[in-house]
Amino acid sequence: MTSVQITDSHCHLDFPDFDEERDAVIARAIAAGVTRMVTICTKLPALPKVQAISEAHQQVFHTFGVHPMSVADHEPVTVDQLVELSKHPKFVGIGETGLDYHYTSESAEAQKTSLRLHCAAAAEAGLPLIIHARAADEDMARILAEEHANAPFACVMHCFSSGADLARAALDLGFYLSMSGIAAFPKSQELRDIFADAPLDRVLVETDSPYLAPPPYRGKRNEPGYTVHTAKVGAEVFGLSYEDFAAATQANFDRLFTKAAQWAEAA
Known part of the structure; x- marks a missing residue:
């Protein structure tokens, strides 16, 4: 195993893409120096499987939120539900939640309601919010600012690939930007420039696997x-x-995902 350690702050280990070799995938990550993985649950029915994966592997933590693209198809969760679920010892963040007007603009109003509910839960639970944003920069910036003013919370803009204005709005609120494989694509220079303008102490890395594999694996399962x-x-x-x-x-992850950092220290 390499001596350099890093954290995959956002992956989906419960997805069927990994069912045939999940343990091997986790072992390969550890061998590469990825000593922590946060597996993200996006639908309540999937939570038992996600939770079991985090319980079975020392290096894996989990979160839960209703993905904006799933809001129209699932019963809304409540703030109380989210806060109760967050009491699991390896539950380290609220989300992913957010707004996606690229694929699911027809459910925009329901997405906004869900996003505000998750913001409130993150503030109450004292855990970071994990945001998915696509083609909704103005609404996203406005709602995050309003909710943060109402009850402050920590937050990461997961797989950040939006515009510079949303990046600045998020950074001004003290939030973090997470770099995915998109930032490594040859045609992503504009996105790399946005990251270059961000403070180093507000940047995380992630795979969003099984999606968005960086070169030299682009087009393959991440x-x-x-x-x-x-x-x-x-x-x-x-x-x-x-x-x-x-x-x-690593220092940034520890500062944002304090519960995961404390678990690692205790272990």
Whole structure:
């Protein structure tokens, strides 16, 4: 195992893409230096499977939220439900939630309601909010600012690929931007420039696996071990060695996902 450690702050280990070799995928990640993985639950019926994966692996933590693209198809959860679920020892964040007007603009109003509910739960639980944003920059910036003013919470803009205005709005609220494989694509220079303008202490890395594999695996199934390839691009963006960039993102993850950091210390 490499001595350089890094965290995949957002993956979906419960997805059927991993069913045939989930343990091997996790083992490969650990061998690559990915010592922590946060597996994200996006639908309440999937929570037992997600929770079981985190319980079975020391290196895996989990979250839950109703994905904006699923809001119209699922019963809404309540703030109380989210806060109660968050009491599990390896439950480390609220989400992913957010707004997606690219695929599901017809449910925009329901998405906004769901997003505000998740913001309130994050504030009450004292856990970071995990945001999915696509083609909804103005509404996203406005709602996050309003809800944060009402009851402050920590937050990461997961798989950030929106515009510079939303990046600045999020950073001004003290939030974090997470770099996925999209930032490593050759045609993503504009996105890399947005990250380059962000403070180093507000950047995380993730895979969003099984999606968005970075080069040299683009077009194939992504997995947590490939966090390293995105992080190497991140190091170039910030003019750092891979070791220094990895160390910075580890410190950032610990600062945002305090429950996961405390679990690691206790272990």
